[in-house]
Amino acid sequence: MKIDVVTVFPEYLAPLDLSLIGRARDKGLLDLNVHDLRRWTHDVHHSVDGAPAGGGAGMVMKPQPWGECLDELVPGEERPRLLVTSPAGRPFTQAMAHELAAEPWLMFACGRYEGIDQRVVDYAADRMEVTEVSIGDYVLFGGEVAVLAIVEAVTRLVPGVLGNAASLDDESHNAGLLEAPAYTRPAEWRGHEVPPVLLSGDHGKVDRWRREQALLRTARARPDLLERLDPGSLDERDRLL
Ligand code: SAM
Numbered sequence: 706m707k708i709d710v711v712t713v714f715p716e717y718l719a720p721l722d723l724s725l726i727g728r729a730r731d732k733g734l735l736d737l738n739v740h741d742l743r744r745w746t747h748d749v750h751h752s753v754d755g756a757p758a759g760g761g762a763g764m765v766m767k768p769q770p771w772g773e774c775l776d777e778l779v780p781g782e783e784r785p786r787l788l789v790t791s792p793a794g795r796p797f798t799q800a801m802a803h804e805l806a807a808e809p810w811l812m813f814a815c816g817r818y819e820g821i822d823q824r825v826v827d828y829a830a831d832r833m834e835v836t837e838v839s840i841g842d843y844v845l846f847g848g849e850v851a852v853l854a855i856v857e858a859v860t861r862l863v864p865g866v867l868g869n870a871a872s873l874d875d876e877s878h879n880a881g882l883l884e885a886p887a888y889t890r891p892a893e894w895r896g897h898e899v900p901p902v903l904l905s906g907d908h909g910k911v912d913r914w915r916r917e918q919a920l921l922r923t924a925r926a927r928p929d930l931l932e933r934l935d936p937g938s939l940d941e942r943d944r945l946l
Pocket of ligand 1: 841
């Protein structure tokens with residue numbers, strides 16, 4: 706998978722060199738490049754912002770550097786899916802992470818200040834698929850943290866990136882439920898025990914316990930998820946809980 710990130714703070718994306726993403730890059734599974742938007746400025750101050758049209762507080766990222774950046778990074782017929790980070794965008798979810806993991810090329814635009822001139826989105830949308838994307842109902846200083854979250858959620862779904870792909874099977878948000886709590890050794894720690902069923906060696910019982918815990922945990926923490934669950938995915942024993 707190819708990933709390009711455009712930002713005025715390339716250093717903010719340094720964690721993309723680390724851990725499993727760094728290893729996936731070393732293995733050639735991810736071709737990830739971070740670009741400094743100021744490369745496409747021409748004034749001595751390398752300015753990327755201007756006063757908002759119509760007045761008001763703050764500054765807006767001007768379209769010219771973004772336009773030149775897109776023209777240079779996307780020169781030919783092959784087009785990326787462009788993700789423009791914005792608190793006014795489509796909410797990012799695990800389902801969207803799966804959708805993006807199937808794309809061969811993702812490009813991320815990190816906004817700053819009051820955001821990017823809307824004409825950049827409109828111009829790009831004539832040339833490629835563009836999605837404005839939000840990581841939650843709150844406002845950050847810039848899109849870099851959003852990109853870190855999205856890239857991490859997406860790339861761990863790319864085959865070969867995660868050491869054990871089975872880890873993806875039962876995890877939270879996979880089938881609309883939260884995952885059951887996890888435990889490891891020792892069996893007793895500071896007066897708290899690992900639930901005995903997990904040490905029973907009975908895989909059927911362990912699976913059932915995990916299923917029940919997932920349902921109960923979801924009901925407690927995220928009843929909204931439970932309401933959206935397909936009733937057909939619940940069996941007799943689930944309904945008795
Ligand atoms: N004036 C904008 C508004 O009210 O919608 C907020 C701009 S915000 C201060 C600056 C940049 O941070 C945005 O352009 C976007 O790139 C990024 N950003 C802030 N919150 C975000 C969120 N929840 N999800 C994704 N990106 C976000």
